[in-house]
Amino acid sequence: MSTPPPTSAEEPWPVRTVARKIQAWIDRLGAVWVEGQLTQVTARPGSQTAFLVLRDPAADVSLGLTAPTSMVRGTVPPLTEGARVVVHGKPSYFFGRGTLSLRVDEIRPVGVGELLARIERLRALLGAEGLFDPGRKRRPPRLPRCVGLITSRASAAEHDVVTVATSRWPAVRFRTVNTPTQGTQAVPEILDALGALDRDPDVDVIVLARGGGSVEDLLPFSDEALCRGVAACRTPVVSAIGHEPDTPLVDHVADVRAATPTDAAKRIVPDLSEETAHLAQLRRRAHRALHAWVEREDARIAALRRRPVLADPLGPVSAREDAVATRRARARQVLEAGLVAREADVRHLRASLTALGPAATLARGYAIVQHGGAVDAPVLRSAETPSPGDALRVRLADGAVHAVVAQDDE
Template sequence: MTDAAQGKSPDNPWPVRSVAMMVKDWIDRLGTVWVEGQIAQLNVRPNSSTAYITLRDPAADMSLQITCPRDLVHNAPVKLAEGTQVIMHGRPSFFVGRGSFSLRVNQIRAVGIGELLARIDRLRKLLDAEGLFDPRLKRPIPFLPNTIGLITGRASAAERDVVSVAEARWPAVRFAVRNTTVQGPTAVAQIVAALRQLDDDAAVDVIVLARGGGSVEDLLPFSDETLCREIAKCSTPVVSAIGHEPDNPLCDLVADVRAATPTDAAKRVVPDAEAEQALVTELRHRSARALRNWVHREQHTLSQLRSRPVLAQPLAALAARSAEVERARATARRDITRLIDAETKGVEHLSARLATLGPAATLARGYAVVQVASGTMPVLRSTADAPAGTRLRIRVADGAVTTVSEGSDSAGSDSEGSNEAH
């Protein structure tokens, strides 16, 4: 059985010491490395020359165990404490006695404020390019939220400010408070977990992320990429109230509303009951005044309309027209009467003339009309029409007589006398 086959089957296992030594030899070949992170835990024992540090990645739930000489911690360029951002240089090391892995550090450097700000600025440009700061993505805050989710430090001034100011403005306000660490290596993970929990709660209408002021290092978790992206994914509106007015972490730009302070956040999220009541009272007065003014305007308009002659004396126009009609009727009646009188006189005159010129008047004066008494009884116009023996009808003023013609009387001296005799 060769060494190559050893450890490949339960019949030929490696002893613990051999495996530990092989792991150590492999890790020792990795060489040195520079690593950056936040100090999550620092343990410097008084009776030990070695310091033990837990270095945490602020953007992920991962950490490394660091060992270094005690003097390296005391002589570090900055005071090392939990939450300090550092860069370390060391070699991976495997301790065969305990089977543990650590990074043996020989240099510690602090991440300067300038470098931190430069990194935040690079991340800001990246998130801006992805559209996470787009104002069109900002969600409106409800006028009166049912429940306010509050993420803040335990028993912090920020929590007292938000709760006290909100309750003073609207006594019936309700909070769902999630206390987390707000600085240090564990802050991001806890805040993200609380944010997800509140976002999943259907009763929560708005989430407030509140923290008091602090240094750039203290506010680093609120410029973390993981937290910014989690805020952007929330379906519930998020209000960022981190630090004071000059502080401007990246979560302020991603959040739907940026409040200058926690107190300002409470004022933005909860309406002021007294101010709203005063506004309602003012609106009622304004509406009543507007209604009265409208009524007065309409009354004035009606008064103007009623004062016009057509409405003030509606029968005056009819009376005037009636008088005109009566005058026209009288004129027409007078003209008709005059015309009738004139026509009556004309008829009487014509009647008189007709009576004078008519056959009856002529007969009355002694004339007679002689007709041949046969057929159509034509009027006798010539003696030749009445030879002897012709029956004649002679019409006089009071009647007619019948006679027989004896023929023409040629001895007559004049025709007029002859006609008169007939």
């Protein structure tokens, strides 16, 4: 195929040329299998072609379909808006209107068994990623300031949640966002409401509420995009979808699963009468505990006051006073006896010294001779020591006399 000449403002292509080239390029595309949810089924009587709109359940994306009217009417079960289908077709470009559609040659309704099988596969995938892990779940506040509620308009679920919650705790406030809870628009609008409530700083907990229904009706709450949106919320999410047997995947991802919308209302706020009774019980217990403590401490103080040291503080001192006086007298007696004994010893020692001293010896007629005339002259101990003419000092009992050594004539 030859390359077309480039276009310019002076040499533009006409619309038909562009449409033909787009048609030629799309005609080269092969057939594909596509899954989605029907949002429009138009099969007019007498027309050979039926027009359908297939929507992605998790995104705001739609695709037009064309199919033989006989095939659409002959499908069992009959095709209706909201049905999940798998179609086989080839992209087709309508030259006259410049629109793209999928020319379908086979339509297969997705049965309940296939839907359940896909939900189980998604359950295994999300579980492997840890979205069901109890460790990541957060506990809602015991008394939320404001409760975000996502449910359908004027539904029984909204009535049950609001009525039961306000009867349990009249001061509770709700910020309600009404969205479809089934059909093609459910998942995108619920995700938008979830994001808005999660960003609201006043909302402390978010409740997803819906009444019971078939597997197809509850299918949006097993959608992968919604499950991941709930897991990404920073605000705790309570799931109250259907009745007790209904367990869509969002129940496992949410922080709290409630069996019914009524059960969700009981889980998000406490019961005022129960809390009042519990508070009264705590006050009575505190009153009894305080009185018991006061009585116990009063008895302890009374016991301390009955002790002798506090009942008669001077009694022990008086009792010890006589003992101190007795011990003082005994100490005085012992001290005096010791002094008398020491005095006698001194007298005995004095007498002994007097009897043995040089003065007593001199008094008996003895004398001490010193070699020299000085008082401190050495004592003469031998007659051979002095020489003739040496001075001597003779000490007697009553004084001292001086002498001179004479010459020995012999």
